[in-house]
Amino acid sequence: MSLAPGELRIVPLTGVPEVREDDDLAELLAAAAARAGGLEDGDVVVVAQKAVSKAEGRVVRLDALEPSALALAIAEDADPRQVEAVLRESARIVRMRGSLVIAETRHGFVCASAGVDASNAPAPGWLVLLPLDPDASAKRLRGRLAELTGRRVGVVVSDSFGRAWRQGTTDVAIGAAGLPVLLDLRGRRDRLGYELHATAIAIADEIAGAAELVLGKTNAVPAALVRGLRLEGEGAARDLVMPPERDLFR
């Protein structure tokens, strides 16, 4: 797989079986990457949060959830047990409209339903929760991929988040290891010497979004390989969370 100068390639990692608790996800990803020609140093492997959560056992049975009074009060057409899971995963409620909850998670991410989702669950009646520490998940996957393949790659754990003011979701990085997450432009100058004042580009989010374009939601492609980025540095997705004191939209 050759690259023209400056070019990026985004390759779906196909043939990954349904992920179950305690699966060696890195082994499944390495096998899929081998079928696509193998990993190279500097590649970034983007893996969907659902696959990571399922491998880590971050799933819960609806039947195991006792809805609180609040969950029952706001559930409307939704399953109050699922609303209960959302409330338990929430560190702060940002907005509520009926059973739709926009929450801040324990990680500081602001997203619908605190990341709780019934789609692509292990079985009917189950919910998938976000990993407890998605940056640590990414770091473990990166380490295990190095063991298995001898390659030093970046890993991004991605999830689909809605946005304020814009329709639709885009995939963003909720975990990252082995790559910078923000490309800081401060101090760089344009052709005329004007200092670029945008703080930074959230490249890990753009990488997650780019990978989403080849993932598809229904055809069981949980990961993609991004080649050609030539990034240096190390960051964590937690650095993408806006600190409260800078956040104009808390």
Add this chain to the structure above:
Amino acid sequence: MSLAPGELRIVPLTGVPEVREDDDLAELLAAAAARAGGLEDGDVVVVAQKAVSKAEGRVVRLDALEPSALALAIAEDADPRQVEAVLRESARIVRMRGSLVIAETRHGFVCASAGVDASNAPAPGWLVLLPLDPDASAKRLRGRLAELTGRRVGVVVSDSFGRAWRQGTTDVAIGAAGLPVLLDLRGRRDRLGYELHATAIAIADEIAGAAELVLGKTNAVPAALVRGLRLEGEGAARDLVMPPERDLFR
């Protein structure tokens, strides 16, 4: 340039000269694409808003701006004439902190400084404004590219927007033609038959973000080619604006 099944390639369009008012931007892009091997039907050309705005003469001299009382009051360390330009481009102020203005533009986009920017301007002392109708800009570029190359491509006009709750900017689509902007998943089902309830994926934003990864901010690459998307349909970036009645964050 061959593609593996499902693969995407993102190719920077290099060697585009500094764009000036009344330049035939499509001709400059077609020439750059020819140097990269030529356009193919179904390609998406992503072009940075700055290039589009400059070709359309959407620039203003600081000296031509008389600051209002409000601009003078909030300017602090900023140039009150630049703040004046921001206020004139704003249809609604969403947040203000000192001279930092988060505004809704006439197009409905919510972004910092209403899209007004001094970087990559035609000359010192000039500002670049957003195109008046970026969807129309995209449509014109698409039509002219078809005339020049015989190829039917999609066009996305991209700009870097900050986000609520997350650090850094990502590029999003402020104009689009010849491709769908939202991929609607409603009605599609996962392996277990569970209906995917995310409304839609904002693929035009993910395409803009993916292209940003090869654009770079300082090295004069104003456009990129995305190949392998296999999209059908037609949308406009204005469809990415959240309607006020659904917007929880107005």
